[in-house]
Amino acid sequence: MSELKKLLGLDLSGLEAVAAEAGLRRFAAGQMAAWLYKRGATDIDAMTDLPKSARAWLRDNGYTIGREAPIAEARSTDGTVKYLFTGVAGRDVEAVYIPDRDRATLCISSQAGCKMNCRFCMTGQGGWQGDLDAGAIINQVLSIPESDTLTNIVFMGMGEPADNIDAVMRAVDILTAPWGMAWSPRRITVSTIGKQPGLDILLNNSQVHIAVSLHSPFADERLSIMPVQRAFPMSDILATLRQHDFAHQRRLSIEYTMFEGLNDDARHAHALARLLKGTDARVNLIRFHRTPGFEGQPSSQRAMEYFRDILNEAGIIATIRASRGEDIMAACGMLSGNKNTI
Numbered sequence: 001m002s003e004l005k006k007l008l009g010l011d012l013s014g015l016e017a018v019a020a021e022a023g024l025r026r027f028a029a030g031q032m033a034a035w036l037y038k039r040g041a042t043d044i045d046a047m048t049d050l051p052k053s054a055r056a057w058l059r060d061n062g063y064t065i066g067r068e069a070p071i072a073e074a075r076s077t078d079g080t081v082k083y084l085f086t087g088v089a090g091r092d093v094e095a096v097y098i099p100d101r102d103r104a105t106l107c108i109s110s111q112a113g114c115k116m117n118c119r120f121c122m123t124g125q126g127g128w129q130g131d132l133d134a135g136a137i138i139n140q141v142l143s144i145p146e147s148d149t150l151t152n153i154v155f156m157g158m159g160e161p162a163d164n165i166d167a168v169m170r171a172v173d174i175l176t177a178p179w180g181m182a183w184s185p186r187r188i189t190v191s192t193i194g195k196q197p198g199l200d201i202l203l204n205n206s207q208v209h210i211a212v213s214l215h216s217p218f219a220d221e222r223l224s225i226m227p228v229q230r231a232f233p234m235s236d237i238l239a240t241l242r243q244h245d246f247a248h249q250r251r252l253s254i255e256y257t258m259f260e261g262l263n264d265d266a267r268h269a270h271a272l273a274r275l276l277k278g279t280d281a282r283v284n285l286i287r288f289h290r291t292p293g294f295e296g297q298p299s300s301q302r303a304m305e306y307f308r309d310i311l312n313e314a315g316i317i318a319t320i321r322a323s324r325g326e327d328i329m330a331a332c333g334m335l336s337g338n339k340n341t342i
C-alpha cells in the first residue's frame, strides 16, 4: 500500500476535499472534524456517523487518523511530565506538561530541532532535522493522558514556530476554530525569536498571545548568543510590535533568559526598560538552565529580583518565571529530543 495519509492536521477545507473524494456530502467534513478534534477518534471505524462504505473507502485508499501516543515519558518531582514523540528524520520531539494549581499548561514543539542556533539552547545545539506538520503538532495536545485537563498551550518547545509558520498557523486554526477544538486564542501563546515573515503572519492572522525572545537589550550582545540577530535585528522586531495593540485582547511577553555577568546587571535592566517603553510588553525573567554546550552560568536569585525591581519601578511589568522540570531536562532551553534524557 502507498504511504498512509493522515486526517489529523487537515483543516475543514482539507477534510471537504477528502469527503468529495470519498463521494460524501460536504457536511461529512464537519463530522470528520468533530471526530478528530473533539471526540478523540483514534481509528477510522470510530467515526460511526459516516456510512460504513465510506469508512471502508477511506481505509482502502490509505487514510488513517494519524494519532500517535508518546513513545516515552519522564516525571519530575515537581509534577512536570516530559513526553517524547516520534519526530522527523530520527530526531524525536518533546512536549512538556506543567500542572500548576488551577492551570495545566502544555509546552509543545513545532520542529524536530531548530535552525536558529541560539547558543544556550540544547534544541539549537542539535541542529534542525525537519518541520512538524500540523497533525504532528496537534497530536501532542490530543495524545497525552492529561489532554482533557489542559487549560493553556504554549508553542515554546523545540523549534522556532515562525520558521514553520504554515503548519503552526494551521495548528492554531485547528485549536481555535469552532469546527476544531474551539479553544480561546487567549489560552494559547506562540513564542518566537522574531523571524519574518512568520512574525507578521502571527500578528496579522491570529489572535494568540505572542512571546518574543530578546535576552539582551544590546544588539552586539544579543548577536553573541543569538546569531539570528543579524538577520532579524531586535530594532526591526520592536518596530513591528509597536504597530500592534497589546493593551487589550492579546498579550505581548518578552522572554529574557538571565546569565550571570552577561545580561543581568542594572545597565541591562535600565536599557531594557527604555527599549520596551510604550509597548505594553510584560517581561518574563527566566533563570538559565545549564546546558552542556554553553559556558554561561545562571544568574543568582538576588540578581534576578534586583533586575525585576528595576523594570517594575520603570513601569514595566516583570516577573520571575518559576523553573519547572529541571530534574528531567524539561525546563526552558533543555529540550533535545534525545531518548537518553528520558
Ligand code: SF4
Pocket (backbone or CB within 6 Å): 114, 115, 116, 117, 118, 121, 122, 123, 124, 125, 157, 158, 159, 160, 193
Ligand atoms: S531558543 Fe528557540 S529559537 Fe533558539 S535555538 Fe532554541 S528552540 Fe530554536
